[in-house]
Amino acid sequence: MIEDLRKSETWRVFRIQSELVEGFETLFDIGPAVTIFGSSRLTEDAYYYHQAIKVGKMLSSAGFSVITGGGGGIMEAANKGAKMGNKGKSIGLNIEIPHEQHPNKYLDVNISFRYFFVRKLMFIKYAIAFVIFPGGFGTMDELFEALTLVQTGKIQSFPIILFGSDYWKGLVEWMKHTLVPEGTIGREDFALFNIVDTPEEVCELLKEHYRVFGGPIPIGECKNTK
Secondary structure, three states: OHHHHHOOHHHHHHHHHHHHHHHHHHHOOOOOEEEEEOOOOOOOOOHHHHHHHHHHHHHHHOOOEEEEOOOOOHHHHHHHHHHHHOOOOEEEEEEOOOOOOOOOOOOOEEEEEOOHHHHHHHHHHOOOEEEEOOOOHHHHHHHHHHHHHHHOOOOOOOOEEEEOHHHHHHHHHHHHHHHHHHOOOOHHHHHHOEEEOOHHHHHHHHHHHHHHHOOOOOHHHOOOOO
């Protein structure tokens, strides 16, 4: 009987519920946090790996927790920087996938999820901004979900920052010259995100957003640290 239940859709609902409860209970008191996305395939000698360390350190030094997907590459770099900043928590939201993703070694908090949609909810719910480094399908998925939620008013507008103009310019040009003429997005939708090339620009965008919208966060201390 128990074995039959475990194979049922009802049992799956219980598993989803347990992941939601674990996520809510673990993350509810982390304070202001920024989620950083990017490829797990970029190695330690990659330019963007080192930039992600700088951004993670800058944010943590200002008192922000840093949330990533918990794996390697850009995620590892951002968590490493967060540990170096030493004021905010370094958080990893890992995912169980067939090609196992191992948690990186720079995490203060590590939660493992079976369901992508539960994990993505946690990324959104507990972040006051997204910083999106170069990445593949997973990174694109997270970027466009955030843009969709803000565009449709399902969540309050917040900074969505693309890091690396060389990497993102082709996508943006395609949107301008294909999506806009076809009428599938409007020119005003480009205001939903910003493109930057330095950690300092990330800091300035966060400062400007919270100057306009307010919020009890340590934004005045946000600065790049060597």
